[in-house]
Amino acid sequence: MSASDLRHWLRLCLIPGIGPERQRELLATFGLPERIFAAGQFSLAQVIGEKLATALRTHDNSALVETALAWANEPGNAILTLGDAAYPQALLQIADPPSLLYAKGRVELLQQPAIAMVGARAATPQGEANAEAFAEAFAAANLTVISGLALGVDAAAHRGALKAAGSTIAVIGTGADRIYPARNAALARRIAENGLVISEFPLGTPPTPYNFPRRNRIISGLARGVLVVEAAVDSGSLITARTAIEQGRDVFAIPGSIHSPQARGCHRLIKQGAKLVESAQDVLEELDWAHNAHIAPVVSQASADAEELGLLGQMGFDPVDPDTLGTRAGLTPDALFAILTTLELDGRIARLAGGRFQRIT
Known part of the structure; x- marks a missing residue:
């Protein structure tokens, strides 16, 4: 995509008040952003109303557009639009694909078969160990591991994939130039160097509560299935699972102790039809991916007295x-x-x- 074309996409997507749904309505009606900006006030108002039509024709966001273009020109960075051949095909299948994706790292991973892993931020030690072990096995089986870079299960999943020298994608709820939480800054750098960090939010976007449930649809949308490792009954991970079901993705859950609050969300999912799994092999077989697996046998712990x-x-x-x-x-x-x-x-x-x-x- 030329810089001129990308400039029009950025100009459209950075107008306050014209969110993804309105953007898709405009694109469906007029075609590419250049044609949207060439349309008259009356035609635009028929689609998005007078107020937004006026904002689209008069709002000056050129400084933000140029900042984004400069960021995209930095080594390893890219901005993908719905019109790009490199835009992930899996997201085109969901109801509300983002118009733009800000990407840092290996954009080719967006076209690879993937499994999403989500779970509790305040994970138990066993939960983190499970997440890391499952992710390592998935990466060894040539599946890209997708998660959200949060503390707990997400971070463990990313670490497990990197440990196997496999690929991993972090879908974040801030601008791609910001890292949240700060404690995962070093992990984010490793992912950008060896995998991919993506965001639909404009550069500079801070972490806000609304962003994270919204980014969850991208986590599930990119994947063939979603594995919930640990989750309380009010966990955001259950939002991801529900979104995955709406998108036609498989949902898996690891059972835990009946006494653990962090297991109750997984148990609820299993009661509602999620597939109970006890090993990575269970997931691979359900996805009909077992023939691609190259999972090393479990190494026994050193003998104890x-x-x-x-x-x-x-x-x-x-x-x-x-x-x-x-x-x-x-x-x-x-x-x-x-x-x-x-x-x-x-x-x-x-x-x-x-x-x-x-x-x-």
Whole structure:
């Protein structure tokens, strides 16, 4: 696309009040943005009303347009429009595709088969471990892993894909020149270097509550299916799952402890028809992608002594407090905490809020 054509697209999409739905109405009526701006006031008003028609003809956003063009000319950056051949075909199948995508990294990944992974920001250690392991397996099977760069499950999914030297796409709810949350800045740089960061929001857009549910339709829309790793019943991940169903995508969920609030959203999805999965292979088979998988066998943990194995057996996989665990195992507090410390340092258990512990598979 020429700079002149892109300039017209940016000019249209950066007019306040003319959102994606109005943009699509104009494009459907007049064709490319250049023809929209050539249309008369009366014709425009018939589609979007007098007030917006006046704004379209008179609003000056040239400074924003030039800033976006300069950003797109930087190495690794691109702005894709609905009229681009590089625009992801999967998004053309959804009801409300974004008119523009600001992209940083490997835009060719937008055409590759993908799986989306979402889940709790305040994930449990087991949830993050699951997300990273599943993503690593998907990447090894040549599926691109898509998530939202949030803390918790999202970040773990991106890390898992990168760990397998696979591809990953982060769909963010800010402008592509801003990173949120700041704690994931280093991860975002790794994704931009090895995968792709995309946003539909104009440069400089700050994180606002409205943006994140909206970007979820892109996460699900780009993917063949959505895996929910952990989610409370009021989690935004359930919005992504609902959007995926509306878009005709498969929805998968990992079950968890009946005592964990972070598992209840997944359990609700399973009751509503989401596919219960216990391994990455389950997802690959449902997607008929297992023949492409090259998943390394699980490597056993180093052998532990009898006391540690015995305590892990007594612990089970639900969170447990030290008093209950000590009673189960018949250990004194000193002996119990000596073993717990070793297991925590080895990464086989995690310390949770309230002084409880949980085994990590």
